[in-house]
Amino acid sequence: MSAGRAFDGERFVVVGLGVAGRAAARVLAEEGATVRVTEQRPDVEGADELMALGVDVRLGGHDPAHLDDVDALVTSPGVPEHAIVLRWALERGIPIWSELDVGARLCAAPYVAITGTNGKSTTTKLVAAMLSASGLDAVACGNIGHPFSVAAREGHEALAVETSSFQLRFHHWVHPRVSILLNVAPDHLDWHGSLEGYRASKARVYELQGGGDTHVGNADDPVAAEVSRVAPCTVAWFRDGDPGLGEVGVAGGEIVALREARQVSLGRPAHDAAGFVADCAAAAAAGLAFGLPEDAVRTAIMTMPPLPHRGEEVARVGSVRFLDDSKATNVHAALHALRGKRDVVLIGGGMAKGVDLSPLAEGVPALAGVVAIGEAAAEVVGVFDGRVPVRTATSIEDAVAIAHGMAPHDGTVLLAPACASWDMFRDYTERGDRFAAAARALTTEGARVEP
Numbered sequence: 001m002s003a004g005r006a007f008d009g010e011r012f013v014v015v016g017l018g019v020a021g022r023a024a025a026r027v028l029a030e031e032g033a034t035v036r037v038t039e040q041r042p043d044v045e046g047a048d049e050l051m052a053l054g055v056d057v058r059l060g061g062h063d064p065a066h067l068d069d070v071d072a073l074v075t076s077p078g079v080p081e082h083a084i085v086l087r088w089a090l091e092r093g094i095p096i097w098s099e100l101d102v103g104a105r106l107c108a109a110p111y112v113a114i115t116g117t118n119g120k121s122t123t124t125k126l127v128a129a130m131l132s133a134s135g136l137d138a139v140a141c142g143n144i145g146h147p148f149s150v151a152a153r154e155g156h157e158a159l160a161v162e163t164s165s166f167q168l169r170f171h172h173w174v175h176p177r178v179s180i181l182l183n184v185a186p187d188h189l190d191w192h193g194s195l196e197g198y199r200a201s202k203a204r205v206y207e208l209q210g211g212g213d214t215h216v217g218n219a220d221d222p223v224a225a226e227v228s229r230v231a232p233c234t235v236a237w238f239r240d241g242d243p244g245l246g247e248v249g250v251a252g253g254e255i256v257a258l259r260e261a262r263q264v265s266l267g268r269p270a271h272d273a274a275g276f277v278a279d280c281a282a283a284a285a286a287g288l289a290f291g292l293p294e295d296a297v298r299t300a301i302m303t304m305p306p307l308p309h310r311g312e313e314v315a316r317v318g319s320v321r322f323l324d325d326s327k328a329t330n331v332h333a334a335l336h337a338l339r340g341k342r343d344v345v346l347i348g349g350g351m352a353k354g355v356d357l358s359p360l361a362e363g364v365p366a367l368a369g370v371v372a373i374g375e376a377a378a379e380v381v382g383v384f385d386g387r388v389p390v391r392t393a394t395s396i397e398d399a400v401a402i403a404h405g406m407a408p409h410d411g412t413v414l415l416a417p418a419c420a421s422w423d424m425f426r427d428y429t430e431r432g433d434r435f436a437a438a439a440r441a442l443t444t445e446g447a448r449v450e451p
Contacts, residue, residue, distance in 0.1 A: 005032030006106055012097075013038060013067055015085050016076025017057075020099040020167070022046040023147035024074045027102055029053040038066040038085065064088050072097050077143070077166035096170045100163060103141075103148030104173035111159035112286050113142075113174060115205045116182025116224070118333040119279040120144075120162045122307055123182060126283035127160035129300035134292045143167060158290075165201040175208040178286045179231075180216040182279070184224040185332030199227055209233040214289035216282060219247065236289050238281040240274065248285040255280050255301050257288060264294060267302040273311045275336040309432035311337055315439035320407045322400070322439035325416040326432030331359050334418035338363040343411040345403040347396075347435070350374040350419030358383055360418055369406040371399045375423040396424070396431060400438035413439070 010033045014025040017039040029035045029050070036056040039047075047057045058066055062085040067073065072095045075086060089096055112131075114124045124140045131138035141151035142162040151159055161176070168174070184199055202224075206215045210233055217228025219239040228235055236246065243249030243258040248266070250256065255266040255277075269280045280301050287297040306312060309326040316322070325337040330353075338344060348360065349372045357376060360383050369389040372380035377392050384390045389406060393399035396415075403413040415435045425431040 005030075008032035010034070010072070011070045012036070012072055012074055013070045014074045014076070015039075015062070015083075016079045017041075017044045017046060017050075018076045018078050019145065020143075020147050020149075021074075021076035022050065023149050024076075024099040024102045025050050025055050026053060027106070027149040027153065028074070029055050031106070036066060036070065038062050062088075067092060067094060070094060074099060074102065075170055077164055081169060095172070097172060098167045098170040098174075100142070100148050100161075100167045100171045101173045103150075103152040103161075104171070104175065106149065107152035107159065109152075109156055109158050110177040110290075111161050112178045112180065112290060113161045113163050113176035113205050114180045114182070114286075115163045115165065115168060115202055116180070116218075117185045117330060118328075118336065119182045119275055119282070120164070121327075122276060122279045122310065123180060123283050123286075124160045124162040125307065126280060126300055126304055127180075127286055129304050130283060130287040130292055130297050131158045131160060131290070133299040134296035163205060165198055168204040169201040171204060171207075173208070174205070176205070176213070178214045178216060178289045179205045179209060180282055180286050181205060181218065181224050181228050182282055183218055183221045183332065184227060185330060199223070203227045203230075206231040206233065214286075216285045216289060218278075218282065219244075220278075234289075236285050238278075238285040240278045240281060248281050248288070250277055250281055253277075255284050257284065257294075265298075266294060267298040269301055270304060271306045271311075273306065273337075274339045275333070276306050276310070309428060314436035315443065317404060317439070317442045319410045320404060321412050322436070323412060323414045323416075324432045324436050325414060326421070326428045326435065328416035328418060329420050329428060330355060331357060331418045334360060334416040335363050337414060337416035338366040341366045341412060341414070343368045343408050345369040345371065345406045345411065345413045347371045347373060347393075347399045347403055347413065347415045348417050348419070349376045349380045350417045350421050350431075351423045352376040352379060352419050357418060360384070361387065364388060368408050368411055369403070371403045371406070373399050373417070373424070374419060376419050380418075396434045397438040397441075400435060400442065404439075404442055 013036045042060040073089045074097045128140035136157040138158040142148045143164045144162040213233040215231035218224045219237040238248045257264045311325045314324045328334045370384045421431040
């Protein structure tokens with residue numbers, strides 16, 4: 001080992017070899033640490049690469065001996081806090097880190113940390129676009145797919161970091177210049193054990209902030225606002241309606257900031273979906289708090305399109321349009337997807353993650369029907385039976401065909417499942433892609449196309 005590397009002489013065990021775990025193990029090893037990896041699966045991508053760096057890789061299950069002679073344990077986001085390997089660490093007094101901590105220990109650039117139940121990736125991309133539009137060398141990283149621990153070593157001038165509740169649960173060093181809490185609704189209760197545990201993890205996004213820092217909160221979300229109000233730093237607010245003094249909001253379809261009784265237009269978003277517009281307001285509030293020029297904020301808002309699988313139209317068969325919001329993996333997101341719509345046939349269901357789906361009934365006024373899929377199909381039927389026509393399907397392709405048959409003239413078939421995808425698909429991307437392909441196939445297989 002050469003002198004001067006950030007983790008010289010430190011000893012770590014990394015639990016889990018997903019994207020974040022592999023990144024943490026590699027970065028720690030390259031920064032001089034002694035690293036052991038323990039992974040439940042017997043075969044995993046990237047193990048050979050890590051072994052070539054001198055990492056001690058243990059596959060096929062965890063063992064208490066894997067925790068011998070280590071200074072800290074770095075856990076991957078997919079490892080729940082009740083996992084036995086983490087309990088072993090707690091019993092032995094071994095500190096548990098998040099992969100975010102590896103990045104935070106290395107990062108010399110200021111960063112914006114974004115969390116929330118929905119909209120994290122979109123807002124992270126928007127903030128990164130604003131930073132770049134201001135002339136800074138900036139990237140989006142974190143839970144968005146480019147690990148924070150990797151981005152922190154790349155020499156950027158600023159970062160936009162997506163942070164999940166899983167990652168925030170165990171962090172020790174994450175100290176953003178600006179943090180954002182977009183919203184809070186029941187999600188991942190199978191991992192956190194309760195809504196209180198989930199909320200507490202989200203609140204940790206601002207735990208180390210103080211003088212000179214800013215936390216951005218959602219004035220329209222009572223649960224999230226309650227969490228944001230007690231942040232130990234300046235709190236700035238966004239909302240999806242007219243802003244109060246010092247806030248960022250929405251007026252006439254434009255993002256606006258009310259500054260000293262002067263309303264500043266920050267541009268009209270490239271997409272008018274309610275969730276996307278709210279994310280633009282949150283990102284704008286963060287950009288202004290970071291000190292970015294209004295022109296940079298405006299440029300990003302007006303030019304960045306929504307990310308895939310977040311409500312875009314993927315097909316039109318006659319008068320019926322098909323919208324892919326496969327990323328709507330919880331009730332809050334599904335209801336946002338229904339907001340302002342009518343004559344919708346909703347495709348919903350999947351893995352409910354321990355969350356009660358009954359609040360989906362709030363979407364009934366927008367619905368012409370529902371097609372239920374996946375593990376939670378019976379629960380989805382129970383929510384809507386007797387309120388709107390409900391059918392079940394055993395595949396996404398069947399669901400698309402059934403939904404098309406139920407859709408009224410000028411209606412919409414909306415994939416907004418309110419559930420995770422892992423019971424039927426690799427991920428929400430595969431679910432959305434197959435939905436889109438099935439919808440497009442309706443036109444090529446001779447489905448009735450109206451003039």
